[in-house]
Amino acid sequence: xxxxxxxxxxxxxxxxxxxxxxxxxxxxxxxxxxxxxxxxxxxxxxxxxxxxxxxxxxxxxxxxxxxxxxxxxxxxxxxxxxxxxxxxxxxxxxxxxxxxxxxxxxxxxxxxxxxxxxxxxxxxxxxxxxxxxxxxxxxxxxxxxxxxxxxxxxxxxxxxxxxxxxxxxxxxxxxxxxxxxxxxxxxxxxxxxxxxxxxxxxxxxxxxxxxxxxxxxxxxxxxxxxxxxxxxxxxxxxxxxxxxxxxxxxxxxxxxxxxxxxxxxxxxxxxxxxxxxxxxxxxxxxxxxxxxxxxxxxxxxxxxxxxxxxxxxxxxxxxxxxxxxxxxxxxxxxxxxxxxxxxxxxxxxxxxxxxxxxxxxxxxxxxxxxxxxxxxxxxxx
Numbered sequence: 001x002x003x004x005x006x007x008x009x010x011x012x013x014x015x016x017x018x019x020x021x022x023x024x025x026x027x028x029x030x031x032x033x034x035x036x037x038x039x040x041x042x043x044x045x046x047x048x049x050x051x052x053x054x055x056x057x058x059x060x061x062x063x064x065x066x067x068x069x070x071x072x073x074x075x076x077x078x079x080x081x082x083x084x085x086x087x088x089x090x091x092x093x094x095x096x097x098x099x100x101x102x103x104x105x106x107x108x109x110x111x112x113x114x115x116x117x118x119x120x121x122x123x124x125x126x127x128x129x130x131x132x133x134x135x136x137x138x139x140x141x142x143x144x145x146x147x148x149x150x151x152x153x154x155x156x157x158x159x160x161x162x163x164x165x166x167x168x169x170x171x172x173x174x175x176x177x178x179x180x181x182x183x184x185x186x187x188x189x190x191x192x193x194x195x196x197x198x199x200x201x202x203x204x205x206x207x208x209x210x211x212x213x214x215x216x217x218x219x220x221x222x223x224x225x226x227x228x229x230x231x232x233x234x235x236x237x238x239x240x241x242x243x244x245x246x247x248x249x250x251x252x253x254x255x256x257x258x259x260x261x262x263x264x265x266x267x268x269x270x271x272x273x274x275x276x277x278x279x280x281x282x283x284x285x286x287x288x289x290x291x292x293x294x295x296x297x298x299x300x301x302x303x304x305x306x307x308x309x310x311x312x313x314x315x316x317x318x319x320x321x322x323x324x325x326x327x328x329x330x331x332x333x334x335x336x337x338x339x340x341x342x343x344x345x346x347x348x349x350x351x352x353x354x355x356x357x358x359x360x361x362x363x364x365x366x367x368x369x370x371x372x373x374x375x376x377x378x379x380x381x
Contacts, residue, residue: 037237039066041361042337042345043230044278047079048359048368052086058230059361066234073112073240076230077131080244083228084129087168090219091226094128095168096246097219099253100206102175104166106130107260108244109145110138113270118144120260121151126162131244133160134260145260174219178250181209210250220354224249227259229266229276231339239339241266241274247281257281263291272298273341275307279334279350283314283323293338303338304372307348310336311374314350331379335371347371353378 040063041047047058056064062079066072084093091097098104108130109120119138122145124130133155137146146154156162167175182205213219227245243266245259258281259265265281267290268274275293277284284290289310296306311334318330325331335349337358347358352373360369 037233037235037341037343038363039063039233039235040339040343040345041066041076041079041230041232042339042347043079043359044228044335044337044347045355045357045359045368046083046089046092046226046228047230048357048366050083050086050089052082054082056082057359057366058082058228059359060366062230062232063361063366066232071240072232072234072238073110073135073242076232076240076242077110077135080131080228080230080242081129084131084244087170089226090171090174091224091246091249092228092244093130093246094166095171096166096226097171097224097249098167098175098246099251099255101253102167102172103253104171104246105251105253106166106244106246107256107265108134108242109260109262109266110134110242111240111262111266111268111274112138113239113241113268113274116270118262118268120145120262121155122147122256122260123254124148124151124155126152126164126166127155127160128163128166129160131242133158134242134244136160144262147256148254174213175250177218178206178209178213181212182206206250219249225279225281225333227265227278227281229259229278229337231268231274231276231337233274233339233341233343237270237341239268239270239274239341241268241276243276245278258284261285263288265290267291267294269294269298271341273303273339275303275310275336275338277334277336278355280332283318283330283332283334287313287317289314289336293336297338297340302346303340303344304346304348307336307338307346308372308374311348311350315374325379325381327381329375329379333379349373351375351378 041059058079062075065075083089087095111118119134229243231241266276275290293306339345349371357368
């Protein structure tokens with residue numbers, strides 16, 4: 001029924017200019033628009049490549065579960081569980097390349113946009129799916145990050161299976177080859193006495209041995225820095241993200257990179273978007289790039305432009321000679337995956353080298369798309 005009150009309200013709205021009319025729109029209309037967002041899942045290439053001998057990869061499983069009505073974060077974690085449990089993926093979870101002592105240490109973080117909650121674990125040993133332990137930290141504690149033996153004891157308390165060794169025959173073989181390259185005369189010494197730390201600003205022999213294995217084709221670059229970041233948006237506009245990794249191959253025991261650190265390896269703001277990273281974690285930690293990318297999107301930049309801005313920040317802050325190549329550019333690669341509230345997405349990289357693609361799943365299915373590079377060539381050029 002048209003009453004005097006509704007007639008006057010309608011006339012008032014009709015007289016407003018378009019911009020003011022948009023501001024006066026009821027919140028319920030905004031929610032209605034949100035329900036028309038097309039779901040999207042985005043990840044690095046591991047999210048497309050690995051299936052653990054099953055019918056789905058990470059992004060296709062996550063997308064299917066989101067469209068079936070599952071909580072977005074639960075869906076994303078179910079997706080990354082595929083590469084975490086795949087023994088042929090040597091950069092994530094079970095079978096990942098171990099630290100310098102031959103021990104597999106895993107990191108993970110997750111953020112739930114609508115709940116504004118997060119959880120993470122670092123240097124976790126013995127649990128194949130650290131993403132699920134990170135979710136348990138989020139769900140069952142008021143902490144954001146548990147590390148080392150404390151993270152393992154928490155996992156055991158929560159009912160996770162804790163194993164003595166997450167190495168596979170392949171990861172142990174590669175570790176022994178790395179030790180041989182570092183010090184052929186002493187590589188079987190269990191105390192590792194043959195490996196001496198390199199002086200500051202000089203090349204680390206352990207890192208150089210690992211990179212030589214990449215160059216010789218023994219391990220892919222993506223496994224040397226292996227990580228999977230996976231972000232998604234549901235049909236109601238809810239955004240979540242998860243990152244999980246074994247970190248840098250042959251790392252110093254206890255080394256923790258960017259993956260479990262909120263704002264670095266992962267950041268989610270449900271009103272804006274999400275971003276995550278793979279590649280050199282130390283560069284990302286110094287610049288807190290996932291947070292930076294989300295803030296750039298908050299200021300109106302597209303996911304691609306926001307990601308490139310983060311790469312420019314890393315480039316500008318890389319000043320040590322040992323971290324620069326002959327052209328004076330960063331001698332490492334790093335990649336970012338960004339998604340905004342409208343379901344727009346992008347994958348960017350410092351260089352289009354090594355792992356050149358990223359994974360996306362939409363209503364059109366899972367596909368691998370080319371990363372947008374900031375610099376030409378490769379890190380070692």
